[in-house]
Amino acid sequence: MKKIEIYEQAMCCSTGLCGPSFNPELLRLSFVINNLKNAGLVAERFNLTSDPHRFVENEEVKALLTSGGMDVLPATFVDGKLICKGHYPTNAQFVEWSGLSEEELVKKPKVRLSLKGDA
Amino acid sequence: MERFTRDHFPETPFLFFTGKGGVGKTSVASSLSITMASEGKKVLLISTDPASNLQDIFGQTLHNTPTKVNGTNNLYALNLDPEQAASNYKEQMVGPYRGKLPDVVLQNMEEQLSGACTVEIAAFNEFATLLTNTAIIDQFDIIVFDTAPTGHTLRLLQLPSAWSTFLDENTTGTSCLGPLKGLEPQREIYKEAVERLTNASQTTLMLVTRPETNPLKEAARASHELYEIGMKNQMVLINGLLQGESHDEIEQAFIQRQTKSLENIPKELIPFNKYYLPFVPYSLSSIERMQAWMTDSEVKHEKIIEEGTTIPEIEEMIADYIQRKPKLIFTMGKGGVGKTTVASYIALRLAEEGIRVHLTTTDPAAHLKWTFGEEAVENVTVSRIDPKEEVAYYEAEVLAKASETMNEEGLAFVKEDLASPCTEEIAVFRAFANVVEEHQDEVIIIDTAPTGHTLLLLDATEAYHREISRSQGDIPVSVSNLLPRLRDASYTSVAIVTLPEATPVVEAIRLEEDLQRAGLSVDWWVVNQTFTSINTTSPTLVQKQQAETKWLKEVESISNNQFVTIPWVKTPPVGTFGLHQLKGVNINEN
Numbered sequence: 256m257k258k259i260e261i262y263e264q265a266m267c268c269s270t271g272l273c274g275p276s277f278n279p280e281l282l283r284l285s286f287v288i289n290n291l292k293n294a295g296l297v298a299e300r301f302n303l304t305s306d307p308h309r310f311v312e313n314e315e316v317k318a319l320l321t322s323g324g325m326d327v328l329p330a331t332f333v334d335g336k337l338i339c340k341g342h343y344p345t346n347a348q349f350v351e352w353s354g355l356s357e358e359e360l361v362k363k364p365k366v367r368l369s370l371k372g373d374a
Numbered sequence: 375m376e377r378f379t380r381d382h383f384p385e386t387p388f389l390f391f392t393g394k395g396g397v398g399k400t401s402v403a404s405s406l407s408i409t410m411a412s413e414g415k416k417v418l419l420i421s422t423d424p425a426s427n428l429q430d431i432f433g434q435t436l437h438n439t440p441t442k443v444n445g446t447n448n449l450y451a452l453n454l455d456p457e458q459a460a461s462n463y464k465e466q467m468v469g470p471y472r473g474k475l476p477d478v479v480l481q482n483m484e485e486q487l488s489g490a491c492t493v494e495i496a497a498f499n500e501f502a503t504l505l506t507n508t509a510i511i512d513q514f515d516i517i518v519f520d521t522a523p524t525g526h527t528l529r530l531l532q533l534p535s536a537w538s539t540f541l542d543e544n545t546t547g548t549s550c551l552g553p554l555k556g557l558e559p560q561r562e563i564y565k566e567a568v569e570r571l572t573n574a575s576q577t578t579l580m581l582v583t584r585p586e587t588n589p590l591k592e593a594a595r596a597s598h599e600l601y602e603i604g605m606k607n608q609m610v611l612i613n614g615l616l617q618g619e620s621h622d623e624i625e626q627a628f629i630q631r632q633t634k635s636l637e638n639i640p641k642e643l644i645p646f647n648k649y650y651l652p653f654v655p656y657s658l659s660s661i662e663r664m665q666a667w668m669t670d671s672e673v674k675h676e677k678i679i680e681e682g683t684t685i686p687e688i689e690e691m692i693a694d695y696i697q698r699k700p701k702l703i704f705t706m707g708k709g710g711v712g713k714t715t716v717a718s719y720i721a722l723r724l725a726e727e728g729i730r731v732h733l734t735t736t737d738p739a740a741h742l743k744w745t746f747g748e749e750a751v752e753n754v755t756v757s758r759i760d761p762k763e764e765v766a767y768y769e770a771e772v773l774a775k776a777s778e779t780m781n782e783e784g785l786a787f788v789k790e791d792l793a794s795p796c797t798e799e800i801a802v803f804r805a806f807a808n809v810v811e812e813h814q815d816e817v818i819i820i821d822t823a824p825t826g827h828t829l830l831l832l833d834a835t836e837a838y839h840r841e842i843s844r845s846q847g848d849i850p851v852s853v854s855n856l857l858p859r860l861r862d863a864s865y866t867s868v869a870i871v872t873l874p875e876a877t878p879v880v881e882a883i884r885l886e887e888d889l890q891r892a893g894l895s896v897d898w899w900v901v902n903q904t905f906t907s908i909n910t911t912s913p914t915l916v917q918k919q920q921a922e923t924k925w926l927k928e929v930e931s932i933s934n935n936q937f938v939t940i941p942w943v944k945t946p947p948v949g950t951f952g953l954h955q956l957k958g959v960n961i962n963e964n
Contacts (some may be wrong), residue, residue, distance in 0.1 A: 264482055303483055304467075311474045374639045 256350045257333050259291070259298040261310070261343070262316050264328040284343050287360050296353050303328070375636070378611055379650035379669055383410060384578040386607065386824035388570060388646035389518045392600070393582035393594050396878040398613040402582050402651065403520035404431050405664035411449035412665060419443075419451045422501055422521050427880055428453060431658075438500075440510065445661050450514070453559075454504070457662075460496035463487070498670050502567035542819040550581035551855070573603030579608040581643075585615050585650070587946055589710050594640035601642075608646045612636070616653040618916060624905075625912035627944035641676045655918035685907045685926070686717075687958040688938045691869065692723045700867035702810065702859065703819045706889070707871035710900040716871050716940070718780035719953050724817060725753035732813040734759060735821040749949055755816065757809060764801035764949035804852070810859070861893045867899040872929065874906070874939075883932060899929050899937035907941050907958060925964055 270328075285353075291298040301309040310316050313343075315337060319327040330340040333352055338344065350357050376382070383406070400421075418440055421428045428451055429436050433445050440450035464487040468480055469953050501519075504510065511517060570576050572614040579600055583593035597608055639648075651667065658664045695703065705717040714735065721733040736759045757859040810818055859865045868889060872882035873944045886896050906926060907921045929937050 303479065304487065307467075307475065307483060309473050310479070311471065317475065320479050321476050324476065325482055 257296075257334070259296070259349075259352060260332040260335075261288075261298075261300045262313070262328060262330045263302050264325055273373055280343060283346075284363075287346065287349055290360055291349070291353055291355070294348075294353065294355055294359065296355075298353075375397050375616075375648055375650050376614070378651050382411070382609075382647070384580070384609055384650050386574075386576055386578045387514075387516055388577040389580055390571070390577055390605070391518070391520050391580045391582060394589060394708060396708065396710050396875060396881075397582050397584050397589055398651075398877075399429065400520055400877060401658050401664070401667075402425055402580070402611055402613060403518055405658060406427065406504070407449055407451075407518045408443075408446060408661055409514075409665050409668040410516055411446050414448065416448045416511070416513065417450070417516045418514040419449065419517060419518045419520060420454065420504065421452070421645065422454045422456065422519060427877060428520065430876075430880075440513075441882050452504075454500045456500065457501045463496040463499070463563050491739065502563050505567045505570055506563045506582065525814040525946055548810070568604075569673065575608035577607060579605045581608055581610045582613055584710075585636050587635045587638070588712075590635055590643070592710060594642040598642045610643050610646050610648040614646060614653040620912045622910050622912035622915065624944070625915055626909055628912075629916070629940075631944065631946070637713065641732050651913065655914050655921055657661045659737075669939055686938045687906065687907075688719065688870050688900065688940050689723075689957055691900065691938045692720065692727075694898070695720065695724060695867070696727050696729070698864070699817070700865060701817055702866040703817065704866070705819070705871050706868055706870045706885060706896075708878060708885070711871045711873050711878055711882075712940070713871045714821045714948050714955070715956070716869065716900050716902065717819050719940075719947070719956050720869075720951050721754055721819045722751060722950060724819075725751055729753065730816045731755075732757065732816040732818045733821070734806075734809050734818065736761070736806060743820040751950065755813070759802060759805045759809065761802050761882075764805045768801035768804065807852035807856045810856055822852050832920040840915075844945045863895055863897070866894070867898070868894055868896045870896050871900045871902055874904050874925040874929075876925070877923045879928055882929075886897065886932070896933075897936060899933035901926060901929055901937060901939045903942045904939045907939065 288298045288300060303310060310320065313332075315332075316330060319330060319337075319340065327340045329343055330345050333336045338348070344352075346357055346360055349355075349360055353360070389406075391399050391403045391820050402602055404419060407417045411417040418900045419428070421436070432451060434441070434444055436451050436453040438452060438454060440452050443449040443451050464484060467487060471480060471483070505517075528900075579597075580594045581597055583589045593610065597610075601608065606800060616625070616632060618625065618629050652665065693932045703717075703720060705713040705720070707713050717733060717735070724731050732755045734757045806820070809820075870882050870886055872878045882899070889896060903917055904922055904926070906922050908915075908917070908919075910916060926939070939958075940956045941958045942950075945952060945955070947953050
């Protein structure tokens with residue numbers, strides 16, 4: 256089973272909603288990772304704000320940052336090997352690594368939540 | 375209504391003062407603390423106001439630990455600065471990585487820790503830590519919190535319930551509390567602090583207000599919101615009731631305005647005990663005088679002699695606007711100083727000069743309609759940004775987009791982040807940017823919310839601006855267009871509104887400093903409700919005039935002479951006719 260690790264720039268929240276606008280890319284990633292976890296796979300996101308020690312501990316990430324600055328983030332490692340930097344992996348890549356089908360990765364809601372809700 | 379005296383002193387160990395800047399909150403809190411201490415209680419007075427003038431009142435330096443107040447036996451005071459707390463917190467999070475990660479990375483971390491949430495939570499953290507620190511608390515019989523003006527207080531107080539719910543419901547580990555992760559171990563402390571605040575046998579909320587329509591409305595709003603949060607033990611102190619002592623026409627009008635406002639006291643305030651404190655035309659500068667004010671002994675008048683000063687009228691500022699034609703005019707200042715009135719006046723006068731204007735407000739108390747009256751004025755359009763509504767729009771928009779691609783868990787995730795306090799800042803900012811965008815061909819006059827809110831808004835703007843160059847999201851054009859315009863002095867004009875009194879002037883000075891940090895320059899100062907230009911023989915009001923001189927001079931010097939004054943008016947400045955009185959001409963004719 257492959258271990259997926261994604262190192263991300265400092266963000267208020269993992270969906271990016273606290274940023275200047277709604278970012279579909281971050282939302283996609285949030286729920287892909289959630290589905291991967293639900294399927295029992297090891298998929299982790301490290302955020303510069305909440306997990307800075309991870310960036311120090313991983314020599315390769317540290318070296319990338321030193322040479323390329325913030326543009327190297329997000330950086331994705333699969334089994335400790337750098338796969339892509341500067342953008343998030345595609346759904347196809349996640350399918351390849353996880354063995355899940357694309358349908359399983361992007362499962363549609365069974366019950367649509369009320370927009371009003373209690374949030 | 376009875377005068378507030380020792381018979382009415384609250385009996386809970388925690389007293390919490392709230393009220394807009396300028397209503398005399400600090401004076402009341404310190405006078406009450408002094409008096410209770412002189413009667414043998416051991417009292418700790420705590421200021422969480424970034425613009426605290428406790429140090430000036432007591433004439434000594436205060437720290438974040440209790441310091442004995444000179445000239446008293448049982449009174450101790452302590453100062454908490456929320457901005458300092460936020461900066462300490464930031465350093466605590468980033469400091470350990472200096473030298474270990476590249477500078478550019480550290481900057482990214484710092485940026486995320488500079489947001490509105492960080493300041494608020496860091497401030498609350500300080501406050502909660504103190505409220506639950508038995509090593510300090512147990513040494514005192516009574517703890518008096520002299521908090522920042524209402525806007526800030528509300529946020530501070532709303533946080534406990536907001537944050538504790540949020541921490542409970544957060545199941546995914548990453549959230550808007552991400553930057554504040556270091557504070558999560560404190561949640562037990564927050565819980566305890568909330569319990570203290572909402573326990574009626576432990577805490578009394580002291581609502582300080584003035585016998586004037588707007589301050590009473592503000593007090594009602596604060597009362598209601600805090601009641602909803604669970605602070606049900608409240609007491610209302612109406613500060614500055616003038617007792618008639620002469621037949622002076624202005625004094626009579628002053629008293630009449632007060633009486634009328636009290637007759638129409640908002641219904642939210644009716645259930646609570648209400649007491650008044652007599653009008654004092656000067657700063658309460660000595661311990662003896664503060665004690666006398668709190669007991670039923672007579673407050674002796676003090677002779678203050680100040681040389682006269684210049685009193686430029688508001689039309690000078692209007693003439694400047696007509697000549698320079700800025701596109702965006704902010705009237706800024708703490709709540710209760712009359713930002714809405716000044717914004718309405720500018721709108722009305724520019725419209726009368728044939729300029730098309732759009733008048734809007736982000737003040738949660740939004741009484742713009744009230745000030746502008748029900749009449750439609752040619753060349754003027756009016757709108758209001760309601761923070762709650764804007765949050766609802768933003769949520770609906772995001773959830774609608776999200777539900778196209780999300781599963782149920784994904785949506786739950788999104789909802790969680792939307793429930794954070796950041797959302798309001800974003801939503802309000804977007805709405806504000808849209809107003810600017812939609813009214814390109816009009817001069818936009820914005821009556822902003824009280825300082826704390828306003829600055830958070832601008833801080834948020836700044837953060838977005840930097841983020842914009844990098845983010846992949848769809849940024850509304852209106853948002854990316856706005857910030858450079860805010861900093862363009864030919865496009866944007868900022869007028870700071872204040873009153874000729876100690877606290878409002880001190881707060882306005884801090885506000886200007888904060889605006890400068892945000893890259894905005896203030897080009898006008900407006901001193902509202904001045905008595906200096908009014909002919910009066912009332913001994914009390916003559917003293918008030920004398921006391922004002924010091925503050926007018928202060929503003930004259932700070933503003934580099936770019937200031938105007940608005941006279942106190944006999945009837946509230948509502949509608950076209952009411953607003954015209956602010957010119958000052960009518961008053962001088964009396």
